[in-house]
Amino acid sequence: MAHDHGHTGNRQYFTTWVWLLVMTMFALTIGYVSMPEALKAVLLVGTTLAKIILIGRIFMHLKFEKMNLVMLTFSPLLLAVIMYFMTRMETRMQDPTHVVLTHQGEVIPTGAEGHEEEHGK
Amino acid sequence: MDASIAEQQRILASDWGGGKSPFGTDWAKFMMWIFIISDALTFAGFLVAYGFMRSISPVWPKQSTVFSMPLITFMTFDLISSSAVMAMAVGAAQSGNVKAAVKYLWLTILGGAIFIGCQVYEWSHFIEHGARLNHNPWGVPQFAASFFVITGFHGFHVLTGLTILAVVAIRAAMGKYSSTSVENAGLYWHFVDVVWVFVFAFFYLL
Numbered sequence: 001m002a003h004d005h006g007h008t009g010n011r012q013y014f015t016t017w018v019w020l021l022v023m024t025m026f027a028l029t030i031g032y033v034s035m036p037e038a039l040k041a042v043l044l045v046g047t048t049l050a051k052i053i054l055i056g057r058i059f060m061h062l063k064f065e066k067m068n069l070v071m072l073t074f075s076p077l078l079l080a081v082i083m084y085f086m087t088r089m090e091t092r093m094q095d096p097t098h099v100v101l102t103h104q105g106e107v108i109p110t111g112a113e114g115h116e117e118e119h120g121k
Numbered sequence: 122m123d124a125s126i127a128e129q130q131r132i133l134a135s136d137w138g139g140g141k142s143p144f145g146t147d148w149a150k151f152m153m154w155i156f157i158i159s160d161a162l163t164f165a166g167f168l169v170a171y172g173f174m175r176s177i178s179p180v181w182p183k184q185s186t187v188f189s190m191p192l193i194t195f196m197t198f199d200l201i202s203s204s205a206v207m208a209m210a211v212g213a214a215q216s217g218n219v220k221a222a223v224k225y226l227w228l229t230i231l232g233g234a235i236f237i238g239c240q241v242y243e244w245s246h247f248i249e250h251g252a253r254l255n256h257n258p259w260g261v262p263q264f265a266a267s268f269f270v271i272t273g274f275h276g277f278h279v280l281t282g283l284t285i286l287a288v289v290a291i292r293a294a295m296g297k298y299s300s301t302s303v304e305n306a307g308l309y310w311h312f313v314d315v316v317w318v319f320v321f322a323f324f325y326l327l
Contacts, residue, residue, distance in 0.1 A: 010209050017205035024197050024321075031326030032185070041327060048322040052315050059208040059311045061304075066145040069154065076158060080165035087173040 008058065016058040023051050153305040157312045160278075164316050167271050168323060174263040175327075182259040184325050187250075188243065196239045197321050203232025204314040207286075207307045214303035219293055222303055226290035229310065233283045240276050244269075268324070275320055278313050285309060 027047045030040055056062045062070050133140030144151055175181055184190070210225030247268065251258040257265035289306045292298070 008208075008212065010212065013205050013208045013212070016208075017201065020201045020205075021198065024194070024201065027322055027326055028190075028194060044322045044327055048318055051318045055204065055311055055315055055318070059204055059314075060308055061211075069144040069146065069151075072144075073154060073158060073161075076161035076165045079162065080169050083165070083169040084172050087169065088176060 008061065008064075012058060016054055019054060020051055023047050023054075147301065149301055150305055150308070153308050157308060160312065161316075164274070164319070167274065168319060171267045171271060171324065174267060178261050178263065181261055182264055187247075187259065188325060189246075190325070192239060192243060193321065193325050196236055196243075197317065199232050199236050199239070200314050200317050203229045203236070204311050206232065207310045211300075211304050211307040214293075214298075214300040217300075219298055222300075223290055223293050226286055226293065226303070226306075230283055230286050230290065233279055233286070233310075237276065237279055237283070240272065240279075244272075271320060271324060275313070275316055278316065282306075282310050282313050 027044060030043045030047070056070075056073065062073065132138040136143045142148070142151065144154075146154070206225050207229045210222050210229060213219075213221035213225055247265070252265040252268070254266055254269050256262065259265075285306050289302050293303065
């Protein structure tokens with residue numbers, strides 16, 4: 001049966017717990033160490049994915065489930081990635097017209113200021 | 122006639138023929154998975170909105186100067202530990218060891234209660250420093266709003282999980298025991314842990 005959990009014991013749960021703690025400490029180190037933001041983001045996303053795969057496989061017993069259920073459970077992640085890259089097109093890196101206001105109505109200068117390429121002209 | 126019965130049996134035996142679960146799980150567990158997937162979409166929306174806000178903000182407060190990172194790390198340790206104990210509760214329930222299952226369930230509840238206590242402490246300090254849903258002293262308008270909404274929704278899920286776990290533990294102690302209910306409660310609790318893994322990385326560290 002797909003949901004036979006006879007092979008997951010407390011020993012494996014303990015090992016998984018230790019790995020999760022190790023990865024948490026690694027993520028914490030990444031957060032504190034000075035490095036380029038893009039590299040930090042990639043490392044943190046990688047560590048986070050490794051942690052959720054471990055929790056899903058061992059704690060949630062996805063390793064015993066059929067592949068169609070496993071793929072279904074990860075579908076929100078795929079949609080989140082699509083949504084993120086869709087909205088990225090509207091960020092300061094892409095749209096120089098963006099203006100961010102404080103609560104008092106003051107304009108916070110964005111990184112796009114001074115970057116006024118006339119696209120398509 | 123025999124041919125049509127054989128054909129009917131062949132269809133029922135296939136994955137999507139209606140004779141068995143195409144996902145290989147029982148109904149209750151599959152519905153829990155569907156609920157978790159829909160809830161994951163909610164948090165995906167929050168985290169993507171947060172990512173968008175971070176992208177459009179030229180500055181963002183350094184989290185370690187606003188939050189107590191040792192406390193956040195302890196909260197993460199606590200929730201991961203409670204998730205591991207919950208997995209042990211499910212294992213005990215499936216092997217028919219009700220006494221151990223109930224013990225592990227109460228330990229999980231203790232872990233969740235400690236997490237909520239830490240979150241209340243963190244929220245009260247944040248509010249004391251002037252953070253509100255629509256403004257905050259750190260200058261970036263979306264900072265406090267995203268904190269309150271994301272951690273608030275997660276905290277609400279932890280509270281809901283504690284209620285579910287308490288009901289399951291009490292029912293198991295009364296002899297109204299089902300390993301499926303422990304497993305489904307466990308799936309929900311692990312999901313709460315998964316969400317926190319994302320929040321910890323993207324809200325507090327990135």
